[in-house]
Amino acid sequence: MKTIYICTDTVTGIFSGIYDAWKAEGEEDTCGIALRGALEQQLFCDYVETVETEHKAVVVEAMIKKNLGRPAYWDIYHAALAADGGKGDAILGTMLAARRLRDSRRIMEHLSHPAVEKVFELSRTVGGEAHAFKGFLRFRELVNGVLFAEITPKNQVLTCLAPHFADRLPQENWMIYDNAHKTFVVHEAGKKWVLGLNEQLDIDAVRNISDREREYARLWKGFFHTISIESRESRSRQLQHLPLRFQKNMVEFNH
Template sequence: MAYIVYDGSFEGFLSVVFHCYQYKITPSDICKDANFQDILFADKETVATDEQRAARVWKAVQKKLHKRNKQLLFKAFLSEETDIELMLYRFIRRLLDSNFSIETDYGDTNVLQLKKLERKVMQEAARMLQFVRFQETKDGIFFAPIEPAYDVLPFVIRHFKNRFADQQWLIYDLKRDYGFFYDLKKAEEVVLSEKSFSTTDGKVDSNFLEEDEVAYQTLWKDYFNSINIKARKNLKLQRQHMPRRYWKFLPEKQ
């Protein structure tokens, strides 16, 4: 039994695909190094990320996919679904080995599952655009904590770069402990070793907040309450459009 371990990145996964093709390996499992548990009598093999090999696999896949599915594999990968690597690997093998399109072959459980995951990931990305709330710090940086169900941060960064191009901001994923910092020129991935905010709800310590930030949050709450019609309150419908797991990040729901 061949167990392939990689660093957890998408490029690392594509490197695994290249490695399996090169050495004609049919893996029993592919998993992130952080998640691997030693299995008795199992052959563990660690594959290092190779950007050139990953690029070759990606290019080969892109040639076989319709333009509407160019990002299918990456989006499904971001779902972090159990066994997502094996699903993607089986899809890629069949895609590259076939002389016809398999993208709409929903009788194939891998194709169907990947399309479902893609839809869920993009729905979560859309919610991020609605429910991100920034807090202004004393050094002029707007900080927003998030905790999405899927790793959608790479898909929303372009929106915020365009929408808030004249402000420095940091959007940080508390669940996955990384974020993107925008310095008015470019957005770079960052990991904070020291945090001046709560790792539970992302609230910045009051000592680091800009003086008017609390006042702005109070005004936003007052506005939210003023447009709320109590007679038409429907918590069930509200939770459908605004899942409860986002509430801890929203000043208007405190």
């Protein structure tokens, strides 16, 4: 009988499920992880609801860093942020496979293993999207002086973006809202950023931008229209460098 641990689609949830599976001394063919809301029930499986706690997540994080190394941990962490229903199984499978190696820190070199290959691919996908948003994300200054940005990512990349902007805007009050996953990051000037989950956005507040922001937006759009050469415009080439899904949150494309 295979035991499937059901958890939420969060790093804490997935790591809690892995904690329970590891504690039960399961193997790849006797245990698995399923995300709540994306569960496809199978025959001859026992489904267990995971009790999620920060303690379990911290223990698993420390175990990965100690036995698999920090590079492998970041691959696993990024994979846990991916928009993929099978990521929990892949992460657990990678960790169980590492347990059989003489040098578990070399686990990410074993791409012939399906679970390791999937974790590697998911990590690369999440890292690529986060890197793109570092260039495509646009802040707007609200009337209250807070810098606000909205994104609509496929993956849960907020925790990848927050350190980047905290390093570059340490003395600014700013907020990034993930419209796809209803989460946000808030940074208060001179302090550390914090992550908020399952929160609704105050639409009226974030649309109330400052007069200075309106003027800069007008000048920015004017600059782009001025330098554009109509005869050399190529919509297909533009989409190669700036996919359509990024454009709806960028001031350059808001008319």
